[in-house]
Amino acid sequence: MAELNDSGGGGGKKGSGKVRSKKANAKVDLTAMVDLAFLLITFFMLTTTLSKPQSMDLGLPDKPDINDPEPPKPPEAADDRTVTILLGGENEIKWYYGLPSNPFEGPSDATYGKVGIRAELLKKKETIAQKYNNDPKKGMIVIIKPSKKSTYKNMVDILDEMAICDVKTYAIVDITPDELAKLEKK
Numbered sequence: 001m002a003e004l005n006d007s008g009g010g011g012g013k014k015g016s017g018k019v020r021s022k023k024a025n026a027k028v029d030l031t032a033m034v035d036l037a038f039l040l041i042t043f044f045m046l047t048t049t050l051s052k053p054q055s056m057d058l059g060l061p062d063k064p065d066i067n068d069p070e071p072p073k074p075p076e077a078a079d080d081r082t083v084t085i086l087l088g089g090e091n092e093i094k095w096y097y098g099l100p101s102n103p104f105e106g107p108s109d110a111t112y113g114k115v116g117i118r119a120e121l122l123k124k125k126e127t128i129a130q131k132y133n134n135d136p137k138k139g140m141i142v143i144i145k146p147s148k149k150s151t152y153k154n155m156v157d158i159l160d161e162m163a164i165c166d167v168k169t170y171a172i173v174d175i176t177p178d179e180l181a182k183l184e185k186k
Contacts, residue, residue, distance in 0.1 A: 080104070080131070082141045083124050085117065085158060086175065088183045089149030093117055093158075097124060100179060107182050112157050121165045142170040147183055 079099040086094040086107070095117065096106030110117040125140045132138035142162060146155055155172075162170050175183070 077141050077143065078138075081128050081138065082143060083121065084143045084145060084179075086179055086183045087144065087146040087150035087154050087158060089147070089151075091154060092183070094183055095120060100176065112154075112161070117158070118161050118165060121161065121167065125165060125167065136168075139168050142167050144170060144172045145175040145179060146172070147175050147180060 079102075082099065083095060083097050084100060084103075088094070091112060093110040093112065093116070094107045095110055096103040096108065098104035098106075108120075110120055121140075121142070128138070128140045144155075144158055144162075
């Protein structure tokens with residue numbers, strides 16, 4: 001039992017001759033207070049929301065029908081609004097502006113971060129927005145093509161760059177052999 005003792009004693013000087021009755025020690029039982037504290041702690045732990053994990057929404061296409069003899073073709077993208085990012089091994093990034101067969105610009109090397117691919121994406125986004133008079137339906141399209149040598153961290157980093165640069169339209173596509181050769185060319 002938890003208790004608080006107050007040793008107050010019956011005051012008076014020794015030898016004063018007066019007889020006083022001895023006061024009983026005051027005892028306060030703290031058991032109920034301890035129980036209440038544990039109940040409150042338990043209540044607040046159960047009712048408080050802990051930080052929820054943050055995740056990025058990623059829309060994936062439907063699985064192709066097995067009975068369909070011809071696989072679905074990827075949608076056509078406007079060559080003057082398309083930026084393709086190739087992800088290689090050892091944090092390597094190459095990007096180009098335009099179609100793979102005849103790019104307007106690139107392929108160029110880049111790095112992750114503020115002065116790397118983010119700066120390039122922001123420049124291209126601004127250029128495309130000015131070209132189409134800031135039409136929201138004619139924004140930049142980014143095609144992300146990871147190679148087998150790229151890591152999961154590289155993929156997460158490039159998706160973070162899409163969120164930071166506020167790129168509305170992007171897709172993750174398989175890399176072609178021609179692009180793989182471009183990626184491996186130093």
